[in-house]
Amino acid sequence: MTQSPPAHSPELRAAARHFGRRGFLTATGAATALAFAVHLPQAAHAAEGSARSLPDDPFTLGVASGDPLPDSVVLWTRLAPSPYEPGNGMPRARFTVEWEIAEDERFAEVTARGQAAAHPEFNHTVHVEAGGLRPERFYHYRFRVGTWTSPVGRTRTAPAAGADPARLRFGLVSCQQYTDGYWTAHKHLAEEDLDLVFHLGDYLYEYPVDSAGGSRAYTDRTLPAVFARETETLTDYRLRYALYRSDPDLRAAHAAHPFVVTWDDHEADNNYAGDTPEDDVPPEEFLIRRASAYRAYWENQPLRAPQHPSGHDMRLYRRLHFGRLAQFDVLDTRQYRSDQAYGDGWQRPGPDSENPSRTLTGGSQERWLLDGWRSSTARWNLVPQQVTFAQRRNSTAKDYELSMDAWDGYPASRSRVLDGAASADVRNLVVLTGDVHVHYAFDLKADFDDPDSRTVGAELVTTSISSGKDGTERPGDWETYMAANPHMRFYDGRRGYVTVDLEPSRARADFKTVPYVTSPGAGLTTAASFAIEDGRPGLHDA
CATH class of the missing domain: 3.60.21.70 (Alkaline phosphatase D (PhoD))
Structure with a gap:
């Protein structure tokens, strides 16, 4: 992969001055430079990593959920065995993360499950738009990679579109x-x-x-x-x-x-x-x-x-x-x-x-x-x-x-x-x-x-x-x-x-x-x- 210049690099400052403000923001070449400046991938093409290469807990930053809809909610985590290091202490590889969501915190009956890729280009963060859920319900969710399991989070879906919730x-x-x-x-x-x-x-x-x-x-x-x-x-x-x-x-x-x-x-x-x-x-x-x-x-x-x-x-x-x-x-x-x-x-x-x-x-x-x-x-x-x-x-x-x-x-x-x-x-x-x-x-x-x-x-x-x-x-x-x-x-x-x-x-x-x-x-x-x-x-x- 071509090494991307860092933000505020001399090359990008020179490009900005060369194009001028409006030209810098609209010219194709400068837009590409801007994308490189923040390492935006055109396609996630890192090799698949082995979860056995993660000897330490990668779920140090916990879990989160958000933007609930009646049938869906976003689930989030980030793989970071060494969170205070650039790159999180993760190999520069793509990792498959399993997720599951259930109405009970013991996950006796799993409502939905799947897999998501944690890409190095996205700093090994994971965004799952878990669908097929019932409206106005509490759910519990968690992630797995290799032998590691995340903390359990609790979330809630929104009421149905025509519903009249009491509270x-x-x-x-x-x-x-x-x-x-x-x-x-x-x-x-x-x-x-x-x-x-x-x-x-x-x-x-x-x-x-x-x-x-x-x-x-x-x-x-x-x-x-x-x-x-x-x-x-x-x-x-x-x-x-x-x-x-x-x-x-x-x-x-x-x-x-x-x-x-x-x-x-x-x-x-x-x-x-x-x-x-x-x-x-x-x-x-x-x-x-x-x-x-x-x-x-x-x-x-x-x-x-x-x-x-x-x-x-x-x-x-x-x-x-x-x-x-x-x-x-x-x-x-x-x-x-x-x-x-x-x-x-x-x-x-x-x-x-x-x-x-x-x-x-x-x-x-x-x-x-x-x-x-x-x-x-x-x-x-x-x-x-x-x-x-x-x-x-x-x-x-x-x-x-x-x-x-x-x-x-x-x-x-x-x-x-x-x-x-x-x-x-x-x-x-x-x-x-x-x-x-x-x-x-x-x-x-x-x-x-x-x-x-x-x-x-x-x-x-x-x-x-x-x-x-x-x-x-x-x-x-x-x-x-x-x-x-x-x-x-x-x-x-x-x-x-x-x-x-x-x-x-x-x-x-x-x-x-x-x-x-x-x-x-x-x-x-x-x-x-x-x-x-x-x-x-x-x-x-x-």
């Missing part, structure tokens, strides 16, 4: 920076009685990880130097996923529940916008890095074939139905957005941020969202996405500032979405959000500048799993934010997650918190609970 219970998580603390919240999440979990972004962070693991400060092990640099190449991102997946609490959460995932910025680069990176790097070079990040993301998540990336593009937005009870429109607010106005950060709004041509979703995704609402027959219409949707002023003064990275930096885009929801007569609009490392609960207003305007929906913002370290119940800006934003119903700065209990007549949201993450073993409390009633927009006392 759907799901969790919301985001922002798990490895160096900021232990993932105790994931341990508690694994013990919850849930049908699925939505991960709303920042599954990993690109920043360097020191040998002690940051705030984890391990005394019993030292992390290798490969983690002590920012992720840029495909190998870097693959290794970072291995580090994150090696955490026992994250593995437990994945094994306990199917996940529906979407990314934010740190899976590639902090606060990037479309083809514009955080730092002063030419877009054509950044897109090589983005292609590597997207490739590794797909490899390491339980995603279906339509989400497979093509170079630096990956269609992650998608729609999931849970009978006639709920429709989930999962958004991607990073890949297609306009660059942040006024240089990003918190800024006073003005003509640049309020330009009606600016978009957070891109035109195609926006049309897809609004068309989906027009055809929706669901009682609840929920939008899992990344950044804060409601207006969030940082002062009660007239010269307040807004976050240019959130929907506040794209108010015309937000207005088009809210107008589209009103035009479609969307029933029970609920936006589900991550990113900000705090719990928020908002009423969504027809006009955020008028507190007395009509309430049109609700937004539930989950805090981080660990990002921001321990946090505090009432951050220093708590009183200011609550006064400046009358539609903000709740604000808590501790770590944790949200659970939502969805029934035809109402939804109940519980904001769960842990008191600390810089030490392991914290307990879990419910900091606040709210109800959203069918046909009565906004948040009410639970």
Whole structure:
């Protein structure tokens, strides 16, 4: 096989400069170079390996499932006997992995089984779209290769298309920076009685990880130097996923529940916008890095074939139905957005941020969202996405500032979405959000500048799993934010997650918190609970 040049190699940088930005992205030769940069195979043609050549357990990163349909669910694993080494400690060969799924955890009656190939070109990850399943059922699954058997995972299929399920219970998580603390919240999440979990972004962070693991400060092990640099190449991102997946609490959460995932910025680069990176790097070079990040993301998540990336593009937005009870429109607010106005950060709004041509979703995704609402027959219409949707002023003064990275930096885009929801007569609009490392609960207003305007929906913002370290119940800006934003119903700065209990007549949201993450073993409390009633927009006392 021809040796592929690494991402950010001099050859690729020279090719990018030669073609120029538009030419680099469209010319056949440069597109081929981009594919090589992330080692995308034209065909998986590695020789078959012998499972007897695996003397150590290859299932060190656990198992996962996701994107449930009424008759199908994605099953995932990765062969990695040495997860902290490039190539996972695996021979550069193709391995046949057996899988099976059953309704009982002892696998007394196997519902379906099969084989899947773990290709070296895909970093020996396995994606199985297990079909022929019954709707609204819990299943158990596992993998085998040679004499090795994976841990058992539990998953659940969605209700049938025309069904009227009595209940759907799901969790919301985001922002798990490895160096900021232990993932105790994931341990508690694994013990919850849930049908699925939505991960709303920042599954990993690109920043360097020191040998002690940051705030984890391990005394019993030292992390290798490969983690002590920012992720840029495909190998870097693959290794970072291995580090994150090696955490026992994250593995437990994945094994306990199917996940529906979407990314934010740190899976590639902090606060990037479309083809514009955080730092002063030419877009054509950044897109090589983005292609590597997207490739590794797909490899390491339980995603279906339509989400497979093509170079630096990956269609992650998608729609999931849970009978006639709920429709989930999962958004991607990073890949297609306009660059942040006024240089990003918190800024006073003005003509640049309020330009009606600016978009957070891109035109195609926006049309897809609004068309989906027009055809929706669901009682609840929920939008899992990344950044804060409601207006969030940082002062009660007239010269307040807004976050240019959130929907506040794209108010015309937000207005088009809210107008589209009103035009479609969307029933029970609920936006589900991550990113900000705090719990928020908002009423969504027809006009955020008028507190007395009509309430049109609700937004539930989950805090981080660990990002921001321990946090505090009432951050220093708590009183200011609550006064400046009358539609903000709740604000808590501790770590944790949200659970939502969805029934035809109402939804109940519980904001769960842990008191600390810089030490392991914290307990879990419910900091606040709210109800959203069918046909009565906004948040009410639970």
